[in-house]
């Protein structure tokens with residue numbers, strides 16, 4: 575059983591979707607700990623309610639980013655994870671940290687990267703007038719919101735959308751693709767090799783997650 579540590583900063587809906595996935599029969603990974611940089615992160619309660627160990631490492635207690643990264647790595651390593659999952663973790667991690675966990679550190683971002691790295695992705699997508707938006711699971715590199723793409727899901731942008739409706743449509747897909755990526759990794763089908771993705775799944779298995787979302791777009 576693969577050991578997963580999840581890092582959060584807030585709500586924890588992706589964490590909850592991962593828990594729901596790991597509850598299913600035969601899921602080859604389990605969440606062994608949840609760590610937050612914010613004491614008030616709601617996701618901590620989701621983990622605690624399941625009896626999953628939690629820890630809080632408040633970044634404000636550290637004078638320098640590097641000190642926080644070192645302390646965080648110490649806490650993570652104590653749980654001996656095979657995979658570290660960033661799920662709404664709102665701290666930039668330094669190069670040393672990223673290198674230490676290369677190939678076993680993944681993130682989800684609410685846009686179709688490389689479009690809209692950074693914050694306020696849904697607002698920016700609406701402002702730009704894109705017709706297709708979505709989310710991306712990727713291996714983490716030292717470049718913020720960049721790194722080899724594991725899986726993406728696309729959703730239509732409707733004329734009637736505001737930031738909230740678009741965010742909700744994307745979030746529903748986040749809850750599909752993130753557990754899928756974790757499953758692939760835990761099954762040994764997903765690797766990072768010389769900075770590139772090696773994914774041993776039938777090609778239409780991956781694309782099927784994307785196409786139906788577009789096909790379901792209501793007529794505008």
Ligand code: GRF
Nearest residue numbers: 585586587588662682683684
């Ligand atoms: C998600 O939209 C995720 O893509 C982004 O932060 C948000 C976290 O939401 N990185 P939640 O805490 O998982 O509900």
